[in-house]
Amino acid sequence: MPQIKKTVTKKNTIKKTPAKKSAKKRKNAKNTTKASIGQRLLSFIWGFFWKSTLAFVAFMVIAGIYFDKKIERKLDGSTWTLPAQIYARPLTIEPLQLLSPNALISELKMLNYRPVRVVNSAGQFSVKGERVTIYRRTFDFPDGFIGKDKLAITFTKGIVKSIKNSQGQLLERVKLEPLLLSRLHSDQIEDRVFVPFERIPDLFIDTLLLMEDRNYYHHQGISPLAIVRAFIVNFKAGYTVQGGSTLTQQLAKNLFLTQERSLWRKFQEAYIAVLMDYKYSKDKLLEAYLNEVYLAQNGKSGVYGIGLASDFYFARPINELRIEQIALLVAIIKGPSYYNPRRNPERALARRDLVLRMMVEKGLINSNDYKYAVSDPLSLSDRTALNHRANPAFISFLHRELKRQVPAAVRKQSGLHIFTSIDPVAQQGAEFAVQKGLALVDKKQPASLQGAMVISDREAAELRAIVSGRDVKFSGFNRALDANRPIGSLVKPAVYLTALEQGYQLQDKLDDKQIVLKNSTGQRWQPNNYDRKFRGSVSVEEALYKSLNVPTVNLGMKVGLGNVIDTLHKLGIQEKIKAYPSLVLGSVSLSPFEVAQMYQPITTQGRYQPLQMIRSIVAKEGELLYQRDQSSEQRFSTVAVNQLTNTLSKVTSEGTARSLRWRNPGQSFAGKTGTTNNLKDSWFVGFDSEEVVTTWVGRDDNKSAELTGSSGALVLFSQYMKQKNN
DSSP: OHHHHHHHHHHHHHHHHHHHHHHHHHHHHHHHHHHHHHHHHHHHHHHHHHHHHHHHHHHHHHHHHHHHHHHHHHHTSOSSOOOEEEEOOOOEEOTTOBOOHHHHHHHHHHTTOEEOSSOOSTTEEEEETTEEEEEEOOEEETTEEEOOEEEEEEEETTEEEEEEOTTOOBOSOEEOOOOEEEEEOOSSSOOBOOOOGGGSOHHHHHHHHHHHOTTTTTSSSOOHHHHHHHHHHHHHHTSOOOOOOOHHHHHHHHHHOOSOOSHHHHHHHHHHHHHHHHHSOHHHHHHHHHHHOEEEEETTEEEESHHHHHHHHHSSOGGGOOHHHHHHHHHHHTOTTTTOTTTOHHHHHHHHHHHHHHHHHTTSSOHHHHHHHHHSOOOOOOTTTTTTTOOHHHHHHHHHHHHHHSOHHHHTSTTOEEEEOOOHHHHHHHHHHHHHHHHHHHHHSOSOEEEEEEEEETTTTEEEEEEOSSSTTOOSOOHHHHOOEEOGGGGHHHHHHHHHHTTOOTTOEEEESOOOEEOTTOOEEOOOOTTSOOOEEEEHHHHHHTTOHHHHHHHHHHHOHHHHHHHHHHHTOOSOOOOOGGGGGTOSEEOHHHHHHHHTGGGGTTEEOOOBOEEEEEOTTSOEEEEOOOOOEEOSOHHHHHHHHHHHHHHHHTSTTTTHHHHSTTOOOEEEEEEOGGGOEEEEEEEOSSEEEEEEEEETTOOOOOOOTTTTHHHHHHHHHHHHTO
């Protein structure tokens, strides 16, 4: 028995051992499997991490290269395609010059100089009796830079007596900066005035950073603390009330990105900001920001940059803004629509005053400055500040002259400075004269009348002013350039000049008797004088200043129609002209500008020069790209031309324009009236010692205006000369 139990025990031992081992193996295997899964999971996570990291690094590198190239193209080259800036002629002042204090003050106001009691900064002037003190602005002219200076100009009886600078030295000549007339931009070119960093007032920069990005010069393009702070504020409010973007991020968004609100856009904005901050100086980026920032809407065009915004809101350059104006401009940056001072003046004023309080609290201004600044109203310029100088008539002529005279390679450059001969005082006077003159003519003869006026400089053969209709801002049909109408008796000086060149004398006699002419087809033409009378015989001089038709036809046939046509071409008419006898009475059709060109050599002793407007063109970097050719050609004898102009003086004293004696007493002119068949067109060309003024009055539908040259166009001329000499 004992032996049997022993055996049983052995058996049992033998049976249990494999089971234990198997369980242990399973347990070990299970543990091994768990360990293997854990290792594989860790391995997967690690692999995913480093691969993702590698992919992210690769993405950041590729994105960085892509963004870097975009940044370089934008900031290393021309950041913006700038519009061409069109300038008027600068006012030059010399001792003994005919210039009244009122005329000078009028020019200063056009240039937005401020009248003050004591002149102490650029852009100001004061008046004391016969002395005008000006603090002239700096300006980079085509022939050199002129710095700011205080000038004292003394007058006596409408003449400049003396000019002194701030050191008390007598000057022989001074020049004021020219008026900016317009900027040529399109839908593809944003209107903008670039302001270099060194010309931005320190107070403006300090105020901007105070309100928008206090740590600008200390962060690396992004501000993590600002982002966290904005997140907390927005989370508490439940909606976006504060942004965390730096000025560098705002610049990145404005230059490269859209206004879309998304994490991807914010990531791009931050990344580009960091890259820009690494590559460029803080001053360079701040300059770009201040020239890019959107600040207003001017019709269909946006107002970008503080240079243009300063002109738009205050009609003066950024470096002349007062403290309260700087504060308002900084206030508007926060939200141009929300703080629009013209739409929401109370909201804008409250924001401006907040900026002023911050300025005085942080020591940017003192308490007295704050007291005066906060008490001032918004002091905005006229709503049309950017548009009031532009005149479609001369802009149209400018485009044509650019195309005709200036190489395409020059025209296509960005930011050109185009200096013209336009006289803003003459332009203003011409616009008034056309409107006032047409109103006076309408009272006597109501009709749908239109008018045009071209004013040119006698000696320089330059365009001073041009008006193309009653509505001077209308940009449609340009009557001054494109209204080709019969010129009537305006052609007669060409006939008489031809005769004088051939040796005729003013006292030679011409027949004034009834005549009948036949053309090659047998058609009869019987010209008559305007008064239907015949005088038998008259002198060459009398026939011209009384504008007699029959003697003129006789003279034209004697000197030869071909020779008259040659004279017209030498005077500057380029169109082909047919040799009909009616030519000598004005059957040829010309525009007011072509008529002005025709009379130019007559007023300059026979010297021909094409009428032009562009004087010079300068690149934005200051390089002279184009200069007008000022050479002239002597085409007629001075003796003949002087005889002609002396007779044209009699036109205004004894002839068809003698009404100027009572219309403009004390003033002396020479000129010629022109009236066409059925009184359809009324013309007058008059000139004094400085200017040639060409005027036309008629109807667009070509119906009779029922006006002679003296009852229509001469009235507009008279109004202009009254304005000029007041």
